[in-house]
Amino acid sequence: MSTKFKERVFSGVQPSGEQVHIGNYLGAMRRFVSLAEDFETIICLVDLHALTSVTSPNELRSYSESLVASYLAIGLDPEKITIFRQSDVPQVCELTWYLACNFPLGLLERAHALKDARGKNVAANAGLMFYPILMAADILLYRASKIPVGADQKQHLEMTRDVAQRFNTHYGELFPIPEPLIDEDTGVIPGLDGRKMSKSYDNYIGLFESSKTVKKKIMRIVTDSKTVEEKKDPEPCNIFNIYRLFAQPQEIEDLASRYREGGMGYGEAKLALYEAVERELAPLRESYEGWIQRKDDLGDILRQGANKALEIASPTIEDVRKAIGVA
Numbered sequence: 001m002s003t004k005f006k007e008r009v010f011s012g013v014q015p016s017g018e019q020v021h022i023g024n025y026l027g028a029m030r031r032f033v034s035l036a037e038d039f040e041t042i043i044c045l046v047d048l049h050a051l052t053s054v055t056s057p058n059e060l061r062s063y064s065e066s067l068v069a070s071y072l073a074i075g076l077d078p079e080k081i082t083i084f085r086q087s088d089v090p091q092v093c094e095l096t097w098y099l100a101c102n103f104p105l106g107l108l109e110r111a112h113a114l115k116d117a118r119g120k121n122v123a124a125n126a127g128l129m130f131y132p133i134l135m136a137a138d139i140l141l142y143r144a145s146k147i148p149v150g151a152d153q154k155q156h157l158e159m160t161r162d163v164a165q166r167f168n169t170h171y172g173e174l175f176p177i178p179e180p181l182i183d184e185d186t187g188v189i190p191g192l193d194g195r196k197m198s199k200s201y202d203n204y205i206g207l208f209e210s211s212k213t214v215k216k217k218i219m220r221i222v223t224d225s226k227t228v229e230e231k232k233d234p235e236p237c238n239i240f241n242i243y244r245l246f247a248q249p250q251e252i253e254d255l256a257s258r259y260r261e262g263g264m265g266y267g268e269a270k271l272a273l274y275e276a277v278e279r280e281l282a283p284l285r286e287s288y289e290g291w292i293q294r295k296d297d298l299g300d301i302l303r304q305g306a307n308k309a310l311e312i313a314s315p316t317i318e319d320v321r322k323a324i325g326v327a
Contacts, residue, residue, distance in 0.1 A: 005176040009039045010144030012046040012086070012135065013071075015063035016054055020070050021204035022277070023189035023197030026245050028148055031183060033075050035148070042142055042309065043071060043083045045302075048092070049134060052127040068298050070207065073288035084305030086138065091310075091317040095137040096130070098320060102166050103133050107159055136160040140167075140175045141313050148181040171323040174316075189245070193222045194238050208288045211278055218274045219267075228265035239269045246276040 045064050054060050111132050139160050164175040188196050191203030205217050221238050234240040234256045244252045258264045321327035
């Protein structure tokens with residue numbers, strides 16, 4: 001086996017909701033369009049991960065269709081990337097077991113997802129405990145070298161790096177050690193109430209929601225009680241912090257000046273935000289509405305993606321089997 005690994009970007013995205021929100025888009029999805037120009041890029045719809053929380057088979061299928069349509073709507077070309085369902089490549093489950101046998105139990109017990117569930121008194125299933133191992137298998141099966149992650153996912157990637165190093169030390173150089181790709185400029189996307197944008201907080205703007213719904217949600221953004229006449233600091237303002245993610249540099253500078261000068265109310269700032277958001281989301285919404293109607297095409301794209309993924313996964317699992325002594 002060659003120990004020279006190809007530069008490859010991998011991202012696992014969970015189909016656990018009907019629609020993605022602008023936090024998903026700004027925090028991860030939008031980056032893939034540019035990454036795909038520079039690297040071989042793999043996007044895996046991690047439906048096996050979703051089973052830790054999604055129990056309806058019809059919902060899981062619907063969420064997967066919606067998610068692949070979302071990625072195609074933002075401009076990803078299925079001829080340039082590999083996009084597929086995790087469950088269509090069964091080798092990931094085999095590798096999960098091999099990794100589990102080299103994964104310290106203490107690491108799993110310290111995983112954020114498990115601790116968070118326990119802290120909220122949520123009944124945690126065994127799948128939730130095994131989540132970091134399955135994530136590691138996702139990454140290592142495709143010998144990915146670059147992983148776009150948010151700050152809240154860094155711990156799981158560190159676990160992947162740890163088990164890859166353990167495997168390589170014990171069995172030879174089977175896997176590259178994946179490096180995180182963190183977009184420091186984007187950071188945490190604020191929600192309507194100032195907390196991190198999340199469906200669980202119900203403080204999100206859906207990426208493909210109607211223009212009317214987007215405007216209604218923007219007008220709900222929480223602000224302080226300063227009057228129109230008062231000068232305002234744009235930096236801590238939820239409106240401004242979302243606006244800067246959609247507007248052009250000169251537009252950002254102009255709005256910041258209007259905050260500091262006074263004479264502008266938050267209602268006017270919200271309208272400026274709506275216009276900037278709608279300018280970017282309107283064509284994406286139209287594209288999504290077209291893709292989501294093409295069920296057969298979506299299925300074909302996922303099957304073709306699975307075939308391409310298998311071309312990488314099959315030799316990887318063969319190398320692992322030989323190295324550990326089961327082949």
